[in-house]
Amino acid sequence: MTLLEAKNISKSFPGVKALDKVNLTIGFxxxxxxVGANGAGKSTLVNIIAxxxxxxxxxxxxxxxxVSIQNPAHARKLGISLVPQIPSLCSNMTVMENVFLGEEKRFVRRGFLNWQELFNECQKLLEILDIRIDPKAKVRDLSASENQLVEIARALSFESSIFILDEPTATLTSVEKEKLFNIISKLKAQGRGIIYISHRLEEVFEIADKYTVLRDGKVVSTGEVRxxxxxxxxxxxxxxxxSLSGVERKLEEVEGEKILELRNVTTDGLHEVSFFIKKGEILGITGLVGSGKSExxxxxxxxxxxxxxxxxxxxKPLILKTPKHALGAGIGFxxxxxxxxxxxxHRSVVENxxxxxxxxxxxxxWLSLKREKAKSLDTVQQLSIVTRSLSLPVMFLSGGNQQKVSVARWLIRSPKLLIFEEPTQGIDVKAKQNIWDIMKDLREKGISxxxxxxxxxxxxxxxxxxLVxxxxxxxxxxxxNKILKESIVGAAMGRRIE
Known part of the structure; x- marks a missing residue:
């Protein structure tokens, strides 16, 4: 007997066949x-199961x-929990309120909610997961990775038999990812089933037992990962x-003048940071959550x-009091x-x-809609953004094309420096390559x-x-030459580089 079996699942939206007789079997x-590219039908399938x-x-x-699953609450009653790619937490509520949202009856004593018991249970759950977050903290004050960890804690609070994890490591650091994988191993040992959606193929080979590939709403392959x-x-x-056979581990240093230089910059999260970027250079900065890279x-x-x-x-000295000053200097983000x-x-491609x-x-x-549309179309074509219409709300584009729209916004302004933060997070293999190619093209044009x-x-x-x-x-x-990934990861974790 299998834990879950979805048979011949089909789903259509206006003009799109999202799923076409899809089968999925999950064992104890x-x-x-x-796995599958953006738009393959993965999210549609798990949204049906959830x-x-x-x-x-x-x-x-x-x-x-x-079973006929009526709604998410019914799915949870049946033992199915979903951890969405984009956290669906209530930002104005505390961590503990979010973790047990909808389950408050468990903590009602003599007609009143026992807040101390709620706090204790949340604290216990976070400790089991090795998550160091205050249960009384407001979700709005948490980082993206902490939001994701709270979402995972919320799913585990239901003690479900099936867990659906949609890109769970997209915002997690290497250390947090290892913690998550340990949790998954424990759930597996308890007989639970996990549906794991990820564009990070190394994770698939590290954590998964079986795989199913969706393409254009159909199953094209299923089997054992090994x-x-x-x-x-x-x-x-x-x-x-x-072919993914080997990323080239050789970094070629660019010759030229500096476009940006920071000298001993200190903020609440940075301590005497000094570095520079040259004109036409691609500079990477990595580090764990809290390392200061986002700051x-x-x-x-x-x-x-x-x-x-x-x-x-x-x-020349640059005083950056607001983004307006950065825009004026030629910096995009x-x-x-x-x-x-x-x-x-909810706004159109052209508006974005x-x-x-x-x-x-x-x-x-007066705004010239004709000039606005013409320039936007030119940039959309330049970046090969796939959209049925410039009037289409950007929410209906794939993740990769949404990211290209973000880039297109700055290309119109002809920036001197463009900052990308987690540029390929949550997009498929082909879209990642598109974004990387765009970066290289911009470098050839002298943009840093x-x-x-x-x-x-x-x-x-x-x-x-x-830089780390x-x-x-x-x-x-x-x-x-001879740059090892292990050396970079080690430096990010605090290992001293000789």
Whole structure:
């Protein structure tokens, strides 16, 4: 008897066949990787299993018994928990309120909610997961990775038999990822089943027992992970011949003048940080959550004020009190979490592309929609953004195309420096390559690129130099030949580089 079986699941949306007679079987004590490119149907399938969507056709069986899942609450009652890619927590509530949201009856004593018991249970759960977060902290004050960890804690609080993890490590550090994998191993040992969605293929081979590949709403392959290679899996995902055999571990240093230089910059999260970027250089910065790398991006874009130190841009002192000053200097910023911090999901492609350049399309107080659309179309075509229409809300684009829209916004302004924060987070293999190619093209045009990423392989793929941050300081620089990934990861974890 299997734990879960989805048979001949079909689902259509206007103009799109999202799932076409899809079958998925999850066994007891099994980690099953569900993989595929953006738009392959993965999220639609797990949303059906989690009760968020209803299938047009097909059946779902739990432990051999046919079930009709009515809604997410019903799914949780049946023992199915979903950890979504984008946390769905209530930002104005505390961690403990979010963890037990909808389960408050468990803590009602004589008609009153026992807050101390709620706190104790949350604390106990966080300790089991080795998550160091105050249960009384407001979710709005947490980092992206802490939000994800709270979402995982919430799923575990239901004591489900099936856990669906949708890109669970997208915002996690290497250390946090290892903690998550330990949790998954414990759940597996308890007989639970895990559906694991990830674009990070190394994770699939590290944690999963079986795999299912979706492409264009259909299952193209399923089997044991140990029976395939990474190249074979990529081929199945995108339907093309692709080789991942070895990222080149050689970094070529760029000759030229400095476009940006920080001298002994100190903020609440940075301590006497000094570094530079040359014109036409791709510089990578990595580090764990809390290392200061995200704070650094905010400083350069005028989102955080410095306490001491100096910033030079094009050889001249630059005071960055607001993003307006950064924009005026020629600095653009593509932040992580594109749907919350970069894009306007319900607005059209053209509106999202042009939003930072409206003055260029305005004369005597009137916006020229014709010029706005023409320039946006030119940039959309330049970046090969796939969209049915420039009027389509950006929320309906794939993750990779949403990221390209974020980049297109800054290309219109012809920036001198473009900052990318976690640029390929949550997008598929082919879209990642597209983003990397765009970065290299920008470098050829003399634009400097600063990539802030927790993906070391990505930095080794595209950067000319790599800096590592730890505890608010730059602790290592990597350039030249024979760069080992292990050395970079070690420096990020605080290991001293000789």
């Amino acid at each position: 004590s099994e980690v099953h990787a569900l 009760g968020i969507l209803k299938p047009d056709e097909g059946e779902i069986f739990l432990k051999g018994k046919r 029976s395939i290679t990474k190249d074979e899996l990529v081929r199945m995902i995108i339907g093309e011949e692709v 650094l991006a905010k400083v350069i874009f005028g989102l955080s004020k410095i306490k001491s130190g100096e910033i030079l841009f094009d050889g 593509v932040p992580a979490d594109r749907l919350r911090r970069s894009l306007f999901p 592309v042009s939003i930072a350049s409206l003055r260029d399309f305005t004369r005597f107080g 690129i600063l990539i802030i990423s927790s993906d070391v392989d990505e930095l080794l793929m595209v950067c000319d130099r790599i 941050m730890f505890d608010g300081r730059i602790v290592a620089e990597f350039k030249g």
